[in-house]
Amino acid sequence: MNVITTPLEGVLVIEPRVFGDDRGYFFESYNARRFKELSGVDPVFVQDNHSRSAKGVLRGLHYQIQQAQGKLVRVTEGAVFDVAVDLRKSSPTFGQWFGIELSAENKRQLWIPAGFAHGFVVTSDVASFLYKTTDYWAPEFERAVLWNDPAIGIEWPLDGEPQLSGKDQVAALLADAEVFA
Template sequence: MAYRVTPTDIEGALILEPQVFGDARGFFLESFNQADFEHALGMSVQFVQDNHSRSAKGVLRGLHYQQPQPQGKLVRVVRGCVWDVAVDIRPGSASFGRWVGVELNDTDLKMFWLPPGLAHGFLVLSDSADFTYKTTSYYAPAHEGCIRWDDPDLAINWPDPGVEIRVSEKDARGQLFASLVG
């Protein structure tokens, strides 16, 4: 098995640690292998889009989601360090309303699998970070939504990046989690 799998407090969300082969020259890893990934999840998954973003320290992106047409995401950091957060917004889920955070960086090379139906965001902790992710559905602007990163009901414990947190205008106008419930 190419991944060490760690379940989280959100149903279906997993931390995946790939095998890394390193020596004095550097390292090698398979960043994605369809058969190993599906074995780790215990189900078939088809990805349709790959995305790559670069952000400066203190940039917070999220908490984004799509409804309908939710996206499953396999996320990782190829340069730098981020605090990555998933929030379960699936009605009827045993973990509905819970959030999970994990540090993703270019040192331990962990990946985070977010099944469809979660809101997602990240905060850059290093000077900059390159963040990549595979998605199970295409980006659909007509179906996108955003929950405020500082929603008091979610009370996400964002780490202090050492600089002012910066969000886009769109993310600053995100809705409160309670509006999804009501």
């Protein structure tokens, strides 16, 4: 496993070691001891989520203002452009974003600690997306920041308008959003 730091403190790209031959491949998608050794992070995951979406679906930018979730995310089918946005008001990178392609082919994962909003857009015909979270889903604390807020300026790889949920269409601007201290 290789851990790559990003410009946002705490957000990490995880590249697993893949063993492949003419039969297929094998890789360890998560190992708590190794993850802690390489990243310094020791998360306890309590929930796994799985979504499947068509090309052009954009989910996010989501977070929970209480019961904040750290997320380890990866794609098992297709490809997405995955984004983390720093919502920690005291952070020198507050309001900044990091994006990366996650795909079944590259097998990369992204660690997004609590204090960040998270979202992705599907860039393949379809994508299956897995999330490991450090806290349970709490709809009463769920919040969203608008995917195209110009104050954040995410450069989404889109061919036209994305498909959004009703709640993502009316998400808050960063200036109006509840954020972390």
